[in-house]
Amino acid sequence: MDQSRAVVALAALAQETRLAVFRLLVRAGPEGMVAGSIAEHIGVPGSTMSHHLATLERADLVVSQRESRLIRYTVNFDGMRGLLGFLMADCCQGNPALCDDLLSVPACQPALAGADR
Amino acid sequence: MDQSRAVVALAALAQETRLAVFRLLVRAGPEGMVAGSIAEHIGVPGSTMSHHLATLERADLVVSQRESRLIRYTVNFDGMRGLLGFLMADCCQGNPALCDDLLSVPACQPALAGADR
DNA sequence: TCGATGTTTCTACAAACATCGAAATGTCTT
DNA sequence: AAGACATTTCGATGTTTGTAGAAACATCGA
Secondary structure (H helix, E strand, O other): OOHHHHHHHHHHHOOHHHHHHHHHHHHHHHHOEEHHHHHHHHOOOHHHHHHHHHHHHHOOOEEEEEEOOEEEEEEOHHHHHHHHHHHOOOHHHHOHHHOHHHHOOOOOOOOOOOOOO | OOHHHHHHHHHHHOOHHHHHHHHHHHHHHHHOEEHHHHHHHHOOOHHHHHHHHHHHHHOOOEEEEEEOOEEEEEEOHHHHHHHHHHHOOOHHHHOHHHOHHHHOOOOOOOOOOOOOO
């Protein structure tokens, strides 16, 4: 992961529709979802969704696999880990004691009850 | 953290100069850096840097504090944690067993030896 | 091979954004 | 109060991006 790849990945996520798609696929897990189903779920035309999915794939945040007529998209957790690691590299001058628990992200936990926070 | 706040934060990071600034501040840790020093370090005019720092601050990714003539910027780790948590909420249908170690981000670790990866 | 279904490419345009010089604002020293 | 220093706001310009309809492409079932 280098700086410009990270910018591509962040830009891919920095858009309402694509962020919604990404989070939908995060929730879907390894099974992923097919393109048409994603478009329907989010509520945008197929051409628009195709464009967004291509952007996410170019950013290495999702991967696609053809299943006869359908194309199934799943989150690329490796790509995601690369991005997060890049963002936090050498945190606090490489001294974890200064900030390690600040990043105890509740990965894979249900969202907190109530609001989306 | 809601969807549109997350988009604002991701958009703030999805830009070469701002991403470089953010990572610089991540490395700087709690001490942060003053605006002029950041601009000099990155190599952009003060007016441009001011614009970018304001964007990062609006996104809750950094905080600023005036010190007489200088303005010191530091990473807002709380804001960052909120963003990462939002991205990964309900990962794999809330079943950590499916993906938990996929997100074992080496937070606060030195970047891997060699290239920026 | 034909028609149906699912997805992508093409195209065009409006809206949002990055950049940086100049001027304005805030703060310190004397 | 004046001048120096640090930073922000303003203004103008060129570039990038999101959107979605129409057409093209790929795959399947009959």
